[in-house]
Amino acid sequence: MQPLLDIRELHVAFSTDQGEVPVVRGVDLHIGRSEIVGLVGESGSGKSITCMAAMGLLDDNALLRGELRWAGQLLQSQDDRVMSRLRGSELAMIFQDPMSALNPVKTIGKQLYEAIRLNSPQRLGGSELKQRAISLLKDVGVPAPDHRIKAYPHQLSGGLNQRVVIAMMLAGNPHLLIADEPTTALDVTVQAQIIDLLMELREQRGMSIVLVTHDLGVVAETCDRVVVMYCGKVVESGPVESVLQSPRHPYTAGLLASLPRGENGDDELTPIPGVVPEPHQLGKGCAFAPRCPNASGCCLSGMPASQLSETGQLFSCFSPQPVKPRQPHRAPLNE
Numbered sequence: 001m002q003p004l005l006d007i008r009e010l011h012v013a014f015s016t017d018q019g020e021v022p023v024v025r026g027v028d029l030h031i032g033r034s035e036i037v038g039l040v041g042e043s044g045s046g047k048s049i050t051c052m053a054a055m056g057l058l059d060d061n062a063l064l065r066g067e068l069r070w071a072g073q074l075l076q077s078q079d080d081r082v083m084s085r086l087r088g089s090e091l092a093m094i095f096q097d098p099m100s101a102l103n104p105v106k107t108i109g110k111q112l113y114e115a116i117r118l119n120s121p122q123r124l125g126g127s128e129l130k131q132r133a134i135s136l137l138k139d140v141g142v143p144a145p146d147h148r149i150k151a152y153p154h155q156l157s158g159g160l161n162q163r164v165v166i167a168m169m170l171a172g173n174p175h176l177l178i179a180d181e182p183t184t185a186l187d188v189t190v191q192a193q194i195i196d197l198l199m200e201l202r203e204q205r206g207m208s209i210v211l212v213t214h215d216l217g218v219v220a221e222t223c224d225r226v227v228v229m230y231c232g233k234v235v236e237s238g239p240v241e242s243v244l245q246s247p248r249h250p251y252t253a254g255l256l257a258s259l260p261r262g263e264n265g266d267d268e269l270t271p272i273p274g275v276v277p278e279p280h281q282l283g284k285g286c287a288f289a290p291r292c293p294n295a296s297g298c299c300l301s302g303m304p305a306s307q308l309s310e311t312g313q314l315f316s317c318f319s320p321q322p323v324k325p326r327q328p329h330r331a332p333l334n335e
């Protein structure tokens, strides 16, 4: 079946004073209908830039190559008017900090009315707008919505503001929601509530979700597939159950080993040694080589090709992790 979002061989470089800096280097990403896909990787791996490219929201100094398709339609060939219609009514994105998406000097109601108007084919009257705004706030679990539409963002908690942002994004009934670290700025209990809300919305609306996160525990609980990025490349992808149970790429294995485990999350952690190289430091070999326990000479001189395992995992590595025997029930990654 044709994927909703189909990204092939995406390359993004930024033109800077230091020259051209490649930050996304040949990414393939396919999102099917009603699918929820986790996008993970350390800071700077190109997760947000990949998502921004799909939304047509890259900075002016970005140079893009590759193919981005929405329901078969080539996105790069669309003009600004078509792209802004697609954003909202077809695909929408929420960011880490809700305050960056809200206007501090406008009430929640006014901002919701604008989002509804933008995505509504016919002109709605004042009372219809208000009813629709209240109903969207109810959908995202904002208590006393008829009261809250009169509030300004600073009068609401971070968690409530993020719910409001999600309500604004739902105004156009998008088929795909890209949630870029939607909970990082929130405290732990609120984080869990926002993730639960996204899952409920996916259930009710059949929406697809790309969940960008650093939390593999959340990926294990919520996603169908996971895509692991490192230095602008997808190093491993596949069904969550297979990838997390028996990662084949040493980087995925390293991310899993650095997770807190045990009842209280107090077991010894094994962090990945070293740091992520800067984009301008990358050579022609595997970018993970300086940090990889399996690295050998060939890893420095060339790029490994992608291989597909029997469990549906696609990974690129000269010396992959051995396959682990299947466990009947996977224990939760963290509590």
Ligand SMILES: Nc1ncnc2c1ncn2[C@@H]1O[C@H](COP(=O)(O)OP(=O)(O)OP(=O)(O)O)[C@@H](O)[C@H]1O
Pocket: 014, 016, 021, 023, 041, 042, 043, 044, 045, 046, 047, 048, 049, 050, 059, 061, 279
């Ligand atoms: N406008 C820009 N000009 C130059 N470099 C940029 C620009 N925007 C982003 N970058 C660089 O692109 C790289 C990838 O950034 P990106 O934001 O996609 O990382 P990320 O995987 O989302 O990381 P994080 O987990 O920290 O959000 C980073 O090295 C970043 O500094």
Ligand code: SF4
Pocket: 249, 250, 251, 286, 287, 288, 289, 290, 292, 293, 294, 295, 296, 299, 304, 316, 317, 318, 319, 320
């Ligand atoms: S290709 Fe080599 S350096 Fe890269 S992850 Fe595999 S073993 Fe490690």
Ligand SMILES: [Mg+2]
Pocket: 047, 048, 049, 180
């Ligand atoms: Mg990011």
